[in-house]
Each structure stands twice: as C-alpha cells, then as structure tokens.
Amino acid sequence: MFRLKELQKKQQQQQQQQQQAAAPATNGTDAVTTEPTDVKRQNSNDLKEIRKQKSKDSYFSLKTKQSSESGSKRANPAELRAQKDIDEMEVPVGCAVSFKDTNDILNFNLSITPTDGLYQSATFQFTINIPSTYPYDPPKVHCDTLVYHPNIDLEGHVCLNILRQDWMPVLNIGTVIFGLMTLFLEPNPDDPLNKEAAQLMIDNKKSFEANVRQSLRGGYISNRQFPKLL
C-alpha cells in the first residue's frame, strides 16, 4: 500500500514543484467551497490541472479507483476520507506535509513558510491529528513552533474558525492548510488566543510588527524567548 521510498522521493519532487506551482493562497476564514476537483483526468489539458495532478500523486494512494471503491481493502471511514483529501489536495507554495509513519495517515506534520506578510520566510511546524470521526469532526492542529501571533497561544493552540465552530464536513485538509496559511498572512485580532499580541496589534500596529520581527529573530518578548527562524 504505502511505499516509503517512493514517498520520500516524491516529497522531494513535490517540494521542487511547489516552487513552480503558483497556487493561490485563499482565505481560509470563510467556508471555502474548495470542493476537490474530481479526477476528471480525461479533461485536464490545463497545465494547472496537470500540476495539481502531480501534487496529488505525490503522495501514496490507496488503490481505490473511483469506480471500485469497494474493491480495495476498507480502512475505517476517517482514513479513507483522509486519504482522499491528501490525494486531491493542492498544497500551496510554502507548505509541506510529512508523514512520520507512512502507515499512519491520520497523524502527520505540516510545515508552513509564508511567502508574504509579517511572518514571511519563517518556517513553522504544525502537528495535525485527524480524529476517527473525521470528517464530521475537524482535524486537530497543534503548533509546534513557538510564535508570537494573536491567534496562536504560547502553548501551541491554534484558533481558527474552521477548526472549531465553522467546520464543515465538506472541508478538507487542504482547506485547513490554507486557513493556517492565511493566519500568517493576515492575523485576526478579533478572536485571539494570545491576548497581548492581539491587543498590541489593535493598539499599535507598528509596535506589533516590530515585536513579530524581533520574535522571529530569536528575541525576547515579555520575558519569553522565541526561536530564531530568520
């Protein structure tokens, strides 16, 4: 089923590809109806579609053809759905997914490197955990990098609407990644976990930005040292 070597090779390829692909960073706060484009391969003459295809195939896949979904070995529904998501998702530029255990598709790491905004060029690590009730319950995201951000507290909890109240089963891992990316591009002080950062952002944007830069350089904010990411 899952071939580790292939996976690693493809990961490398995929990273190269990401530099080529120009995937839009959509705003994840709204319920994006990024329904996965069904694999209408016969019609994909579009280059973008092809690249999408390539990224989809970058990861291992169950041998589930669309037509014979019941032909393969049945995983539990969560795994099945997660597998589909990963096959079909369009990983935006600056994001990379890595699986520690290729047999365990429900737990993986995500690293985001925003290409724009305050946090650009810094890489942040996330752990994503997919519950067995997926897709009826949202994935659980934990930020493993200490970061100065209004929506991410110092323990790594992430506040993103689609991860909680706005979660819909039609969303997928790709949308979650988009959402996380958006957090870095446009932090939202209205729904904060790090209240000080949010407050500062509202009160004094410049000072907030300075703090962010300082934190990214490994400085101290409120007696707390942040890792040096730049």
Place this chain on the structure above:
Amino acid sequence: MVQQNNKEQQESSLLIWEKIVSIFSIPSQNEILNYKQQSQNNIENNLKPLFNNVRLYKLESLVLDWYFESIKKYFKSTLSNEFWKFFNNVNLAELDSSKTSGRELKFINHQFALSISLLHKVFSYFKFNLFLFYELLFKNESYNFNFLIKKLQDLLITNIMHTTNQQTKYFNTILFMFFERDFISFTKSFYHSKKQILNKEEKNDGKDFKLKVQQEYSDGEIEEEEEKEEEEEEEEVSKSYIMMEMSFEDSITDINIKEDSFMDLCKKLQDLNFIVISEEIFTQILFKKVFEYIETRCKGVFEKRFLKSILEWADQVIFKWLGMILLSSTKNNNNNLFDEDEDENSLKIFNQWKTRLEFSIYENYSQQRISELFDMIVQYPDSLPSFEDLSICFQKIPIEKTMITNLKRVLHNRLLHPGANTSDIITQYISTIHAMSIIDPSGMVMDKVGKPIREYLSQREDTIRCIISSFTDETNEIYQELCDYDPQDDDYLNSFMQNGASGGDLYVDEGDNFSNDDFKIWNPNKIDGSGSGSGSGNSNGGNNNNNIKKKDTISHLVNIYDSIDLFINEYRSMLSDRLLSVVDFDLDKEIKNVELLKLRFGDTILFNCEIMIKDMADSKRLNTQIKNSNNELKEFETLILSQLFWPTLKGDEFKYPKSIQEKMNLYSKEYERIKTPRQLIWKQHLGLVDLDLEIGSGNIQSFQVSPIHATLIMLFETNNDNDDDEDDEKELTLEYLSNQLGISKELARKKLIFWLNNQIIRETSHETYQIINKEKEEKKQKQQQIENPDQDIDESSSDDEDNMVVVEEEEEEKSTSAKEKEEQMRVVESFIIGMLINFKTLPLERIHSMLTMFNSEVYTSSIQELKAFLCNLTNEEKIEMVGNDYKIKK
C-alpha cells in the same frame, strides 16, 4: 669374583639361548603342517623352568626379536614360494574377472582356498608358539598378546603379499574374483531358494507370487549374464539348478554346504587379518551390486514402492553375505585364545559397513529418482509411490540440495520455455507442489523450486485467466479444493479474524485500531529462498514457518503474483463477460462460485462480483415489474448495471432502430417513474440480439449478434410480405448506413464485415451493399436468359467478388483489461500534452521518467510501450518528433 659371575652368567645364558633356539627354530614345512596342538599344560610344564631362566637372565626381548626375525625369514622365502606355487598355472598378469572363463575362475578360487588354508595352518602354528612365549615370559609385563598376534599378521601380509607391487595387485585381483564369484553364487542360491519356497507355496497362493519371484529370479540371472556372458560353467550351474529341481531340502543343504566352506575360508581370512585389506575389495563389489540392482529395477518404474523391497533384499543378500565374511569368526568361538574385543571389533566393523551400505542404497535410489524427477512429476499421481519412497530418503540422507538444483534445472529446460502451454505449466506446477509436499512437508523445497516457475508464469499473460478458469471449472481439481476449503483450517483467515477484522464485516467499527499489519496478513505469504521465510513486506516473519504448512495449491497459485487483486480483477472481467453474454439469467452457478471465492479470499475483495450478480437479479425483477405495468414493453428486457462496479465497458454509441429506440425511451420513462430520481443510461454497444433472417422463401438463418450488427442488417429489411419478383433487395451505400446509425464510416464498414463474411450481403459497387438473395438472382437470370438467350451470366463470379472484396480484418475484440489499458493511455496522453506545452520539447526518457514519478498510479507502461504510444500520437498528428525529442504539433 664379579667377573667370574659375569662369565658364568654369560655361559649359562648362552646355554639357555641355544636351548631356546633348538626348541623354537623354524621346523620344516611338513612339520608345521602336520603340527598338532599338543596339550598346552604339558608343554608349559616342560618349558617353564627354561623360561624362568630366560627371565632370570633377562633374555626375553632378545628371544622375541630373534623369533620374529626367523619367522620373517621363513615367510619371505619358503612360505611365499609355497603360496605363489598355487597360482603357477594361472596367468596372473592378464587376470580379469570379466574375461576369465568360469572354469578358470573355479580353479583359481580353489587354489585360493588351498593357499589360504596353508597360510592359516602356518599361522596357527606360530600363534601357538607365541602364545607360549606370552604365557611364560610376558604375562606380567606390558606386552599384549594381541600385539604379538598383530605383528605376526603384519609380517605375514608384508612378506607374502606385498613384497612387490605386482604381487599386491595380483593378490587383490584374486581376492576380488573370489569374493565376486562367491557373492554371485550366493545371490543365485538365494533366489533359487526363494523360488523353491514360493514354488511350494504356489499351490496355495495365486500365480502372481510366482511370477514375481520369477521376475526377481530372472532379474538375478540377467544381472549375472550382463556381467559374465562367457561364463559357461556358471550358466550350466544355474541351469542345473533350474532343471534339476531338487527337492526343497536338498537345495537348502546345497546352500548350506557352500556357505559353510565359504565361511570357513572367511574365518581363516579373518584370523590372518586379511579381511582388513580385502574390505575395500568386497565392499567395492557390494556397492557396485547395490547400484546395479537399484538402477535396473527402479529405472522408469514409478508406480511401485521399491525402497522397502530393496532394503529387504539388501538384508537378505548383501548384509548376510557381509556378515558371513566379517562375523564368521564370532560364530565358531570355541577358541579361548581370542579376546572378546575381537568379537566386538568385528561386530563394530560389520555395523559400520552395514550403515555405509544402507546409506549407499538410499543414495543410489535418490540419485536415480532425482534424475527422473521430471517424468515422475509428469506422471503424477500415478507416480505417488516413488515420491513416498523419496520422502523416506529425504529424511535419511541430505539430498535436499541436489534435488533442488536438479529439479530447478530440469524444470527450466523442459517446462519453462515458450513451447509449453500455460495451462500445462500450471498443471505441472500443481503436480510439483503435491509431489514436493509429500517429500518435504515443511515446504522449503517447494519454495525454492517454485520460485523460477512462479517468475516465469507471472510473465505470461494468460496465466491469470487460466487459473481463474480453473477455479470455476467444475471438472478441475482446484475447484474441488475450493469447495472443500474449510475456513477453520486457514491460519491466515483465523489470524485475520482474531485481529478484529472478520470476513463478515466489511468495515471495522470506528475507533478500532486497524493497523496495516492486518492487511499484510491478507497477502499470501511471500516467501523467498531463505529458510526463515522472511519475505519482504511480510509482517508475519516469525509465523511463516507455521503458515507454510497450511499452504495449499491455491495459495501457491495465488503466490505467483504479489497480491490477490490481480486475480480478482481478472475474475471480475470474466464474470462480467459471462453475465453479459448470457441471455437467460442463470445465476446459481455464479453465485456458488462467488460464495466459494469469498470463503477463500474474503468478502471485501469479491464485493464487486456480488454486486454484479445482484444487479442481474434486480434487473430481472424490475423487468417483470415494468412489463406487467406496461403492455408495450412486453417484449423488451434490459439488464441494469451498477456502473461503477462493473469493469470498464466502453463502446461506441449509435442509433438504434426506431422501434427499439421507442421502447427504450418508454422503458426509461417507466424506470424513472418507479425509481426517481434515478435515470437510465443506455449502453448501446452491449447486449445481444437473437434474430432470424429470412431471405427469399424459406431460407431462414439465425444469428446471435451484437446490437450494432443487428441494427445494420435491419436497415436492409424490406417490408414486403410477398416475395415479389419486382422488388430487388435494397442497395445501400456506406454513407447512408453510417448516417442512419450515427457512426463513422470506418466503424460501419468494420461492422459490415461480419455480414459479408457470413455471405448475407455483398458489396455490389464501391461502398454499396446489397443482400445476397440467391433465389431472386436466379429468377432474374432466368428472366434475362429468356430475354437475352445469348448472354452468359456468370453466377459464380459474384461469390468471388465477395471473397475479394472482403478484407479479412477481424474485429479485434479487446479484452477488458486491454480496454482499460487503452483508457489509461488516453489519460496519460493529456499529461504528455501538458508536459510538452510546459517544456516545449522533451526526449523520450524524460517523458517516461516524469510520468513514472508523478503518475505511477495511472502510468504503468514500459518505455517501449510509451514509445509506441508516442508514435501513435505522432500519427494522429498531435505531436511531432524532432530528432530525439517530441513536441507539440502546431
């Protein structure tokens, strides 16, 4: 004073010495021969004082040495001459057992017996003397009597037999011939006695027994005849045995007499320790005998069990004879002079030889059989007994390696080549499995041997199909196995079930830890050559040894491929073909098959097949329902499929005849009414039509064709009920036909070929076709003849025209998998186009590597296939080739 003492001593010692010498000097030959063993005690008493003196003067070793020296001299000169005198008349240089005549052989053996007796007598004489020495001189000291005897024996051998190389050789030859002859006569008498015994019993038992013995007997005869063809005397002897028909008791005594004399001789040889040197010789004979026996009796005969009878024969003939030689001394053990060690020693030697000979029996048999393995496998199960024998050998001696190498080689040469049918190869593979399971129940041998077979079979395209058809073919044994399959026995299924994913549930409850290890259990264990069975991708590394035992034929067959999916896919295609072609829905057999396969391989995989069968049943029901509700649809039936679960069924669409189309629309409406919001999509290319063509009057031909053929021919229909002469058959152009059907001209032409081949229509002019109506044409010709009597109308030419026009381009009915492959390539095509747009030009290898890397799920072709495909695309003018690279055609 001391000096005087010494002198005295010297004198007295000299006296004693002289006395000893006088007593013990070597007497003449006659004296030795006529020597009788006097009473021991007397002699001892007489000599005691003398020997005491010897001891006193410490002359023991001197005496001994002198005595041995004199013995040596005697042996070398006198005795040696005497010994070889016996063979004066024999041309020793040209002695060869196969060439000498029987008479000469007998003479030689007789002389041999005499010579040995002579030696033996001499030996006994000296032995006695040495014994005296020992008793009176050396008993309390470190000398061992056996040591002395041994020395004597050595002296004897060296000085008589081995003074020159030539002599050694002669002696060996003589020994050889002696033993061989004796062995042969021994076996003969054995057979004869057996025959006698059985003759007596023959009156009680059937004739078969006698025949059997006769066969053995004659085998014995044949053996000897092969060896000594010129042995007239022997033949006479044997004949005399047959013809004389002595009474039962007589014949036995005869043997006994022979045996006794032989044994006597052997005993003497034993005493002289000649057995040691002759061991090699007579065992050589025995080994040769064993080999010949096995080869002649067992070669090519596989239906009998031989090992037991061979061992029995060996027991009665070989070991007995060997025992007679080696153990003769133990029988007549009235001589206290011998140590018990000797007996034990000889027994030990005998056992050693026995073991070695047994080993050689097994070895010979195995080698014989191993060289015939392929034929044995081909004749399985008739050759079952020989396999059982081999299994015994397998346990006794290490033949594993040779067997594996040999079997691999012979299979490679004789089975795995392009000339063999796939089904034959599979049958042989199965036979090999069974055979090897008898020989080696643990399955190790089969794994190693089976590996090349599996690899070869996996490369053949029709393997899967063969195997699958055998699964469902009721006459096949595999089907039986499938039926007999008991889930309780299967380790895989049990362990799988224990892990929570039972065959019954398709899904594990949410929250179960369903690791992928369980999936691996599903795959039949893939075992490579290593003994521990640690195949790649197998989590059950440790359990393999257990699982090996439970493997049966089906597992072996399935093991050819890594996973069972290929099989099931093929079965699915087969099933769909079958279901679609069947007019009458007879599902019971298919249901049974699927149930059996489910039992064997699990529910999940065969899920599609179940749904396919369910579709059939549902369609039937629905058809009845709709028919009843709507009168117009009484004559209409359709098979409704769940599209996703059937293999890809792509075909060309075309327009159905109007009447049919109307019915189809009506049916669709009904269906939608009943089953909102579902719709029906028609598969025009599938289906079967049973129709009759009435050409002329009474000329009815039936056909069972696909819809497109039917539609085509229906266009030629004329609506007149009367067979009027006036109406000709319709002449339709290709264009008209293709328009009517809504298909391309090429397709129409292709489909018309069927009717052309069946001589229903003919091409009258370019792209125009007409029904062949012989009656009408005849009538026409007659008419024409009446009108134009001069014109000759060549009727036969029309047929020729048909044949010439028809291009025998058979429609290639691609198999479903090939169709799927084609579809795959179409998908890939879009990728290639995309890539070329992106990269402008790409060489072949680059395209191939990129496709493999990113689309391994879809793209499974080789670089050759890709090249061919790109060629196609070039022909279709989508891409073009510039040098080594491809680029988009503008």
Place this chain on the structure above:
Amino acid sequence: MKVTIKSLWNTVSAWHWDVNEECCGICRMAFDGCCVDCKIPGDDCPPVWGVCNHAFHMHCILKWLNANELQQCPMCRSEWRFKSDEK
C-alpha cells in the same frame, strides 16, 4: 429480406442518480456508488437533497445532522431541510 427478432432484444443499461455532482461532499464517494458505511449502492444508499439543492448521501448528511446541533447545509451553511419530492 425480412428480419425477425426471434426473442427479446437484450439491451444493457446502467442506472445513474440524477445529481449535478458526481461525489458526495461529505464522504467524497461517488453517488452512483455508496457511502462509506454502506455496502450496496442503489436504493439502500440514496442521495438526498436539501432545499438549497445540494445533495449528499442520506447516511452522510444524517450523521452530520445528528452530530451537530445546528442543522446547516455543509456546503452553503443555510438551514437544512430535506427537499420533499413527490416520490
């Protein structure tokens, strides 16, 4: 020449749900197949529509509605009500 169709003309067809989308948004399985929990497609695992015209597998949407207090359409977040057809 006359053609008589001896017995029935056997046709083959395939059924297909009359939905705009090919897959259910929740489980991502084709409608013509069945949802993740079902074995058999067809009437046992049909799609259902909401008044907003979005379709899902019946089982999928029921699960969602049971798990969530807010009866929202997963696609458009409008209030979910089953579209009642005259069947």
